[in-house]
Each structure stands twice: as structure tokens, then as C-alpha cells.
Amino acid sequence: MSRVHIPVLAGELIDLTAPAPGETAIDCTFGAGGHARLVADRLGPAGTLVCIDRDPAAERRFDELAAEVACETRFLRMDYADGLALLADEGQEADIAYLDLGVSSMQVDARERGFSYSYDAPLDMRMDPGQELDARAVVNEWDERQLAQVIRRLGEDPHARRIAREIVRRRRRAPIETTGELVEAIEAALPAAVRRSFGGGHPAKRVFQAVRIAVNGELDSLDRALPLAWSVLRDGGRLAAISFHSLEDRRVKRFLAARARGCICPPDFPVCVCGHEPEAELLTGRALAPTPGEVASNPRAKSGRLRAARKLGAGEAA
Numbered sequence: 001m002s003r004v005h006i007p008v009l010a011g012e013l014i015d016l017t018a019p020a021p022g023e024t025a026i027d028c029t030f031g032a033g034g035h036a037r038l039v040a041d042r043l044g045p046a047g048t049l050v051c052i053d054r055d056p057a058a059e060r061r062f063d064e065l066a067a068e069v070a071c072e073t074r075f076l077r078m079d080y081a082d083g084l085a086l087l088a089d090e091g092q093e094a095d096i097a098y099l100d101l102g103v104s105s106m107q108v109d110a111r112e113r114g115f116s117y118s119y120d121a122p123l124d125m126r127m128d129p130g131q132e133l134d135a136r137a138v139v140n141e142w143d144e145r146q147l148a149q150v151i152r153r154l155g156e157d158p159h160a161r162r163i164a165r166e167i168v169r170r171r172r173r174a175p176i177e178t179t180g181e182l183v184e185a186i187e188a189a190l191p192a193a194v195r196r197s198f199g200g201g202h203p204a205k206r207v208f209q210a211v212r213i214a215v216n217g218e219l220d221s222l223d224r225a226l227p228l229a230w231s232v233l234r235d236g237g238r239l240a241a242i243s244f245h246s247l248e249d250r251r252v253k254r255f256l257a258a259r260a261r262g263c264i265c266p267p268d269f270p271v272c273v274c275g276h277e278p279e280a281e282l283l284t285g286r287a288l289a290p291t292p293g294e295v296a297s298n299p300r301a302k303s304g305r306l307r308a309a310r311k312l313g314a315g316e317a318a
């Protein structure tokens with residue numbers, strides 16, 4: 001059963017991005033529109049909310065929201081990096097842009113979409129069902145070396161080679177068609193002592209994360225989107241991102257830190273000769289994590305990390 005997606009770190013996102021009446025905001029990952037609704041309420045009738053999502057189910061949710069909120073709304077069903085590039089080409093400017101990365105509860109809980117190791121379903125994992133590449137192709141067609149790399153890099157799974165070897169061994173007999181068959185392959189690849197070491201966690205969690213990120217090209221989209229989102233912000237605009245694993249958070253952190261950096265002279269220069277000025281003020285020193293209360297009421301919030309920055313206007317850096 002598809003549960004309603006509960007927006008993560010919602011109060012913190014609103015506090016940091018501070019949507020004001022008449023402003024323009026871009027929600028890059030609309031999902032069920034939980035964050036979007038809170039933002040729209042603050043933008044009021046003179047404001048504009050542009051929403052992006054590649055999932056048609058999100059577009060249906062957007063239609064409901066658009067009928068209920070006072071601000072002007074627009075939806076782009078596409079990869080958010082492409083959506084931001086389109087908006088930049090159109091000369092759209094914004095006061096706020098935010099991303100709430102990963103998958104929604106509706107996606108995970110829709111069994112037939114194959115995102116979850118908890119249900120047996122066809123191997124799919126596409127956020128955009130019109131996309132050609134799916135999890136079945138990654139698991140059955142990528143060679144052993146590529147699979148091991150994906151599992152290690154995108155899942156940070158130390159048993160990547162062992163798991164890739166077992167997947168390839170099994171698929172020689174018959175293609176791996178379902179999430180259940182993939183879970184069986186992962187479990188068979190791990191010695192009993194390793195399987196026991198997962199405690200309450202699931203031994204397939206990292207592999208499923210890795211395959212999902214690969215299928216949806218999630219890190220490439222994020223790398224393309226961050227500079228585009230920054231480029232459409234007006235002076236004083238706010239950019240925020242909620243990440244759910246270290247690969248995403250590291251990218252957001254580095255991107256914002258690079259914008260906030262002043263002098264970029266080599267450390268051994270006695271005086272600054274670069275004249276480089278910061279473009280951003282960091283609004284979060286360390287990433288914000290959900291409170292224990294939020295995690296208790298929404299366990300899926302647990303790994304959420306929020307970072308945000310404000311774009312400085314000309315002369316503000318001095």
C-alpha cells in the first residue's frame with residue numbers, strides 16, 4: 001500500500017529558505033508536494049511556484065495541489081537538471097530553489113515499481129517509467145566489473161565483488177527478473193557471519209540503493225543541477241538541498257563551500273592576489289539532521305541532511 005510521503009526536515013527547510021509573499025520558488029523534486037504546499041502557502045497569491053519531477057505520479061499530485069493553492073504554479077515533468085536548464089534558457093529567475101533528493105514513500109511503497117527489497121516485484125526502479133534503462137538491464141546486462149563498481153561506489157558496499165560474482169553466476173542460468181531473486185543472490189553471496197552482522201538492517205539495502213542510483217543517473221543529475229539552480233537565483237536567493245546518503249551530501253557540501261570561499265590563492269602566498277570574493281553565505285555550518293522526535297514519527301527521515309546557502313548580492317561580500 002502506498003503511504004503518503006511525509007516531508008522531511010520541513011520546518012527547517014521553511015526557516016532556512018524563508019519564502020515570502022510574492023517570491024518565486026523552484027521545487028526540483030515535487031514528490032507528493034509536502035514541501036511545495038508549505039512553500040506555496042507562504043508565497044501567497046502574488047508568488048510563483050515552479051515544480052519539477054520526472055515521475056508521472058508526481059504530476060497527478062501536482063494537479064491536485066495547483067487547484068488548492070493561491071500562488072501561480074507550473075509543472076515540468078522531466079529530470080530536474082533538464083528542467084533547471086530550461087528555466088535558465090527562458091531567463092526565469094527565482095528567490096528560492098530546493099531539492100529533496102532520492103525517492104518518495106509513494107515510489108518505494110508501490111510494489112510493482114521494484115524499488116524495495118521488502119516486496120517481490122519485477123526489477124524496475126525507474127523514477128520515469130518512460131526511461132529505457134531499468135534495474136533488470138543493469139542487473140542482467142552490465143558486466144561483472146561494472147556491477148562491482150556500481151555496488152561499491154554507489155552503495156558503498158564492502159562486499160561488492162562477491163555480490164557481483166554471485167549475480168553473474170546466477171544470471172548465466174536464467175535472468176534475474178525480480179527484486180526477490182536479487183535479494184536471494186545478495187544473501188547467497190554473503191557468508192552467514194556477515195549476514196548476521198547487519199542486525200536490524202537488511203543485507204540488500206546498499207545494493208538496492210546502488211542499482212537505483214545507477215538506473216536513474218542520480219548523481220549526474222545532481223552534479224548538473226546544482227550550478228543551474230545557483231545560476232537562476234537572484235541576489236539574496238536561497239538554495240537548499242536535503243540528501244539521504246553521503247554521496248549526495250558530499251556533493252552539496254562541496255558545491256556550497258566552493259561558492260562561500262573567498263580568497264583562492266595557494267596557502268603559501270603571503271598576501272591575497274586573486275581578489276576572489278565569496279558568492280554565498282552558508283546558512284548551515286554543519287548539515288542539519290532531523291530531531292529524534294521527527295525520526296520517531298517518520299523513521300524514513302533518519303538519514304536526511306539539510307544544507308542551505310544564500311546568494312550574496314554585489315558588494316555584499318566585502
Ligand SMILES: C[S@@+](CC[C@H](N)C(=O)[O-])C[C@H]1O[C@@H](n2cnc3c(N)ncnc32)[C@H](O)[C@@H]1O
Nearest residue numbers: 007029031032033034035053054079080100221
Ligand atoms: C524525496 S521525494 C520528494 C518529496 C517531496 N519533497 C514531498 O514533500 O512530497 C523525491 C522526488 O524527486 C523526484 N526526483 C528524484 N530525482 C529526480 C530527478 N533527477 N529529476 C526529477 N525528479 C527527480 C522523485 O521522482 C521523487 O518524486
